[in-house]
Amino acid sequence: MSVLRALLFTAALAATVGASSPATKAAELLVGNKSADTVWRLSLRDGRRIGEFRTGEAPHEIAVAPDGRSAVVTNYGEAKTGSTLSVLDLVGGTPTRSIDLGQHGAPHGLRFLPDGRRVLVTTEASASVLIVDVGTGEIEREIEVGAGTGHMIAVSPDGQVAYLTKIQAGTVSRIDLQTGTKTIERPAGKGAEGVAVRPDGAEVWVTNREDGTLTVHDPRTLAVKRRMSSKGFPIRVVFSADGTLAFVTNARAATLAVFNARTKVPVATVSLSRDDMTYQPTMLGNAALPIGVVAAADRPRAYVAISGGDRIAVIDTQRWQVIDYWVTGREPDALGIVAE
DSSP states (O other): OOHHHHHHHHHHHHHHHHHHOGGGOOOEEEEEETTTTEEEEEETTTOOEEEEEEOSSSEEEEEEOTTSSEEEEEEEESSSEEEEEEEEETTTOOOOEEEEOTTOOSEEEEEEOTTSSEEEEEETTTTEEEEEETTTOOEEEEEEOOSSOEEEEEEOTTSSEEEEEETTTTEEEEEETTTTEEEEEEEOOTTEEEEEEOTTSSOEEEEETTTTEEEEEOTTTOOEEEEEEOOSOEEEEEEOTTSSEEEEEETTTTEEEEEETTTOOEEEEEEOOOTTOOOOEETTEESOOEEEEEEOSSSSEEEEEETTTTEEEEEETTTTEEEEEEEOSSSEEEEEEEOO
């Protein structure tokens, strides 16, 4: 090989490697498009689409691995009940790998355990919570949780306990992950759906969509410590990384409600609907319908999926204003942040 050809070959190889190298990758937002069966990768710098993964039908939730190298998606299904997980390679960008859950249909709620190797998955069709090894695709444990539509799930900081909401039952359950048993189930409110554990592990918050309320529970007994109003179909709740703020999406009111997580006092209500935007039908109706929400740990921003508008609302968390809308695929819902 001539010197010139060798140099050209080396340069081309370096360019190819650099294109997929994690060292050159900027922070990004993962967006699950429920009606397009895709996950988009958006740059957190400007909302530009930098990649796309195909998933199974109707991806509903996304969990990003602690090391940021992969993500897992629940394929809930629509006309036909789904029964798979999609595993996304965020470093190499290789084709999506699928995990078959067999008889466990309608997977929805999803969280990585602290070990970064396994995920917890709720499966509505089998009324179960599964512990799945992402690398091998093996279901390590099946935990029966009973009727009532177990939907969303959260995990304690130490990974020892999970908390499950049931929409039809209006309850929250405590699951001991060491023994694989549901130990407590207590009332939360009608349509209990969103659930999050405060980062210090001291409280469990639940959104009760039919009641228009938030309930704050003791993590050991699940007793209700506080009940707050959040009108307009509260559907998701997440905390800021430092645990000082709680963000709640009110789907039918098209607002983001923000609470002081210590005092429980409302901090802000951000309107997410626009008169000049056309909203398309979704699984919950024909309106803006914000659902998924994530808060950045390294910048004053929160991001909300506007399911009916095929947009992400970008919110300045210092001024509490929407500062941009980023284009997505059809019916965005689940969100995940991949740090630099």
